[in-house]
Amino acid sequence: MSLRVKAVLFDLDGTLIDSAPDLAGTANDMRATRGLPALPFEQFRPMVGSGARGMIGVALGITPADDGFIVLRDEFFDRYEVRMTQHTRAFDAVPAMLDAIEALGLRWGIVTNKAQRFTNPLVAALGLDVRAGAVVSGDTTPHSKPHPAPLLEAARQMGVAAHDCVYVGDDLRDVQAGQAAGMATVAAGWGYLGVGEPVAVWGAQHVVHSPDELLKLLAMA
Structure with missing residues (x-):
């Protein structure tokens, strides 16, 4: 089965970029300051x-329900x-995938739950900001995923109807x-997956296990 769409929207962490080294490194930095290995x-x-919540949970065993979580999160x-931006990079096959998507005449954008404070400089550092048709963060709209509002905002920014979009993510x-947004959905099996x-x-x-598999779906349309 092919995907007949006009635009491809991507999650960021675990889908387009491998940010795990810097997120895990930050968590281990917090352990080090507390004398932990x-x-x-x-x-x-x-x-x-799961972002900071997940990293703090692994590193220190603290959840949002625990006292002191907000201080640790900050x-x-x-x-x-x-x-x-120290070790974060696009996954190896992603640059070629984005080139191919553009060659197919499709637009693409980013919808992430990461706050703009982090999204904008990170996307810029990786050179994705000048190519993406939309970059929507977790605090761009009043709601974050799994609410459809961020995805609908990205479609609006790109001037594409929601039903003409596919959303690709690893969560x-x-x-x-x-x-919820009325878009086609693809699970990125190369991501973190929780x-x-x-x-x-x-x-x-669809579930795809490489960017090449996603391209095959798009190229068949």
Whole structure:
């Protein structure tokens, strides 16, 4: 089955970019200041989609329901802002994928739950800002994913109807947001994927395991 769309919207972390090294590094920095040894990267990676909440949970065993979480979250944000471009890169096949999407005459954009404070400088540092038709962050609209508002805002900015878009992401919330927005949905099996239900049962119209697989879906349309 092909995807007949006019625009492709992507989640950012775990879909277009591998930000796990800097997010995990920030969490281990917080452990180091408390005299704790670094944890293996593999413990952090599945939780990257949960942002600061996930990183703090792994690093310090603290959840949003615990006293002191807000202080730790703000510390995490401040530390991450300093180092967020140190090791973060686009996944290897992503630049060629974006070139091919543009060659197909399709537009593309970014919809992330990351706050603008981090999204804008990070996207600019990676050179994605000058190519993306829209960049919508978690605080661009009053709601974040899985609410459809950010996806609908991206479609509005690009001048494309929601039903002419596909949303690609590596988290269940991405699929839920895409469905709520009336968009086609693709689960990015190369991403972080979390620790919940397996990607195959998220309900996405397609599950792809590489950017090349996504291109095949788009090129067939």
